[in-house]
Amino acid sequence: MTNTLQRIATTLAEARTILIICHISPDGDCLGSSLALAFALGRLGKEVSVGSPDGVPEIYRFLPGSERILRAEEWGARADGELDVAVMVECSTLDRAGGFKDFVLQARRVVNLDHHMTQPNYGDLLYWDPQVSALGEIVYDLIHLLGVEVDGAIATCLMTAIVTDTGAFRFPNVSPRTLRIAADLMERGVHPSEVVTQVYDSRSVGSARILGLALTNLKVSPDGSVAWTVITQKMLEEAGAKPEDATGIIQVLRGIRGVKVALVFEENAEGIKVGIRARDGARANVIAESFGGGGHVGAGGFTLQGTLEEVVERTLRRVYAELHDCGLQSA
Amino acid sequence: MTNTLQRIATTLAEARTILIICHISPDGDCLGSSLALAFALGRLGKEVSVGSPDGVPEIYRFLPGSERILRAEEWGARADGELDVAVMVECSTLDRAGGFKDFVLQARRVVNLDHHMTQPNYGDLLYWDPQVSALGEIVYDLIHLLGVEVDGAIATCLMTAIVTDTGAFRFPNVSPRTLRIAADLMERGVHPSEVVTQVYDSRSVGSARILGLALTNLKVSPDGSVAWTVITQKMLEEAGAKPEDATGIIQVLRGIRGVKVALVFEENAEGIKVGIRARDGARANVIAESFGGGGHVGAGGFTLQGTLEEVVERTLRRVYAELHDCGLQSA
Numbered sequence: 001m002t003n004t005l006q007r008i009a010t011t012l013a014e015a016r017t018i019l020i021i022c023h024i025s026p027d028g029d030c031l032g033s034s035l036a037l038a039f040a041l042g043r044l045g046k047e048v049s050v051g052s053p054d055g056v057p058e059i060y061r062f063l064p065g066s067e068r069i070l071r072a073e074e075w076g077a078r079a080d081g082e083l084d085v086a087v088m089v090e091c092s093t094l095d096r097a098g099g100f101k102d103f104v105l106q107a108r109r110v111v112n113l114d115h116h117m118t119q120p121n122y123g124d125l126l127y128w129d130p131q132v133s134a135l136g137e138i139v140y141d142l143i144h145l146l147g148v149e150v151d152g153a154i155a156t157c158l159m160t161a162i163v164t165d166t167g168a169f170r171f172p173n174v175s176p177r178t179l180r181i182a183a184d185l186m187e188r189g190v191h192p193s194e195v196v197t198q199v200y201d202s203r204s205v206g207s208a209r210i211l212g213l214a215l216t217n218l219k220v221s222p223d224g225s226v227a228w229t230v231i232t233q234k235m236l237e238e239a240g241a242k243p244e245d246a247t248g249i250i251q252v253l254r255g256i257r258g259v260k261v262a263l264v265f266e267e268n269a270e271g272i273k274v275g276i277r278a279r280d281g282a283r284a285n286v287i288a289e290s291f292g293g294g295g296h297v298g299a300g301g302f303t304l305q306g307t308l309e310e311v312v313e314r315t316l317r318r319v320y321a322e323l324h325d326c327g328l329q330s331a
Numbered sequence: 332m333t334n335t336l337q338r339i340a341t342t343l344a345e346a347r348t349i350l351i352i353c354h355i356s357p358d359g360d361c362l363g364s365s366l367a368l369a370f371a372l373g374r375l376g377k378e379v380s381v382g383s384p385d386g387v388p389e390i391y392r393f394l395p396g397s398e399r400i401l402r403a404e405e406w407g408a409r410a411d412g413e414l415d416v417a418v419m420v421e422c423s424t425l426d427r428a429g430g431f432k433d434f435v436l437q438a439r440r441v442v443n444l445d446h447h448m449t450q451p452n453y454g455d456l457l458y459w460d461p462q463v464s465a466l467g468e469i470v471y472d473l474i475h476l477l478g479v480e481v482d483g484a485i486a487t488c489l490m491t492a493i494v495t496d497t498g499a500f501r502f503p504n505v506s507p508r509t510l511r512i513a514a515d516l517m518e519r520g521v522h523p524s525e526v527v528t529q530v531y532d533s534r535s536v537g538s539a540r541i542l543g544l545a546l547t548n549l550k551v552s553p554d555g556s557v558a559w560t561v562i563t564q565k566m567l568e569e570a571g572a573k574p575e576d577a578t579g580i581i582q583v584l585r586g587i588r589g590v591k592v593a594l595v596f597e598e599n600a601e602g603i604k605v606g607i608r609a610r611d612g613a614r615a616n617v618i619a620e621s622f623g624g625g626g627h628v629g630a631g632g633f634t635l636q637g638t639l640e641e642v643v644e645r646t647l648r649r650v651y652a653e654l655h656d657c658g659l660q661s662a
Contacts, residue, residue, distance in 0.1 A: 179514040205588075209549060212543050
């Protein structure tokens with residue numbers, strides 16, 4: 001694997017024009033890794049650009065260099081057809097490059113960097129390592145192979161990559177090496193708390209208030225295995241909150257001791273949106289699929305028509321059946 | 332400083348009976364550090380006990396050895412008057428040892444370990460380092476000086492100390508060394524996510540409900556720089572919550588965009604307990620000290636007598652003065 005990364009470094013060192021491409025709906029790891037690599041290649045005198053089909057979400061605009069990230073149409077307008085290397089960042093398929101797909105096909109060489117569970121299978125040079133917590137760890141190694149010293153800007157981008165993909169070091173994907181890389185990045189001029197403040201400590205007042213109302217109305221099944229709450233339009237108004245302010249409430253329900261299935265029922269224009277989180281053996285996707293929704297074992301969702309009361313009752317009946325099927329409930 | 336820690340190691344190595352004493356309302360750093368040191372001293376054949384005037388809060392009962400922690404009356408019943416060394420863990424004053432105070436006065440030698448901002452001034456041997464994120468970092472060094480290898484139990488206790496005092500690596504008190512110690516502890520058999528699951532993902536239903544009530548009553552200053560809420564005995568009853576269930580509410584307030592000072596006012600038997608968190612230049616310890624409390628820049632606390640309304644008003648006036656002093660507020 002290290003040989004491949006060395007060959008990627010050599011390919012990049014020999015290139016003149018390089019385009020680094022983020023996947024659609026980019027996250028902090030994708031954007032941070034892309035920008036860090038762009039800074040390093042810029043220091044080597046390369047003509048380097050970063051493309052993001054969906055632009056840059058507001059919470060990541062503190063990233064140095066984020067203002068120069070191009071959308072596909074902006075790149076198209078300035079590209080002269082000459083592209084030595086396209087670097088794909090966490091694009092498991094070419095479609096994940098969105099509007100950049102056609103430009104990738106025109107590049108002389110395609111480098112593919114990924115760490116997600118599904119192994120990608122395209123590109124002239126593919127480096128895939130599902131063991132690392134964040135692609136930022138791979139880019140950290142690549143920058144060292146390029147012989148570029150990590151400066152404050154690169155450190156900030158890589159710290160953001162690692163912090164966002166590890167829930168600020170809280171997820172099981174953290175390794176001793178993750179922490180040691182973060183320690184090194186701190187010595188290059190970035191504190192993890194600066195990234196945390198930008199990404200996590202920017203809850204709105206409305207979001208705190210809607211969380212308050214939702215938890216005040218919290219319901220728990222007699223055996224403690226199911227927790228749920230509702231969010232109505234009236235509650236959002238009372239809290240001065242926007243619908244997106246309710247994101248994250250379900251995580252608090254999931255974090256209650258003994259809870260195997262957490263549910264949030266949210267009134268919106270399409271009906272009642274139901275979010276599900278499951279743990280300890282219960283399957284969120286199985287519940288969601290039986291109502292025409294989807295997801296994975298830990299998280300799923302669907303939307304139903306009906307009154308809040310009806311939807312809660314139908315869903316709970318299905319949840320208890322799932323707990324029974326999984327042997328998680330005696331009743 | 333290192334000389335002092337070496338002398339403490341020597342003193343402990345020469346002792347036969349040792350009592351390690353936690354402060355009242357013990358937190359994860361205090362309990363984890365105390366237990367880690369007890370395991371290390373036990374391995375050296377010492378007669379070692381850990382005392383906690385307020386026992387062990389439920390969320391810390393996963394800590395190995397926590398079941399053997401004694402309350403003052405239990406220690407009193409079994410003590411034979413022979414105590415070579417009392418090790419004070421984060422007890423800035425003797426009163427913080429609660430019911431253990433009298434036993435401390437009878438010990439041949441008193442070792443005082445602390446990392447809070449206020450320098451303690453008692454004890455035969457005092458090691459104080461406000462630069463470290465957690466007392467666990469000091470105990471990590473002390474255990475090395477004692478020549479004891481860190482095993483899984485010690486690693487779990489020290490990881491808990493560090494995780495709880497750094498908000499799982501999210502606070503500004505994290506240093507590169509904090510992360511490198513945590514990396515080493517991982518290699519000794521504990522993953523930070525295990526501690527996170529125990530401490531942060533095992534909220535009681537009462538704790539979720541009291542968080543709900545507290546956030547529903549959230550107040551924010553007109554300029555958005557101060558957020559506060561109150562927790563009354565009546566709210567705890569309504570939520571079915573214990574006082575310790577209110578821990579962590581202040582962190583949610585601190586995480587609101589634009590908030591520089593977060594406050595939680597809690598009714599208890601001694602009066603109104605005020606917790607403070609500060610960021611972006613405001614100093615929690617300066618506010619706390621003006622009311623006879625203590626802490627460090629980011630976190631502090633104190634207790635006042637009076638009605639809830641009076642205490643809120645007095646505290647807010649002091650907070651606005653602090654924001655003014657720090658140039659953080661125009662008014």
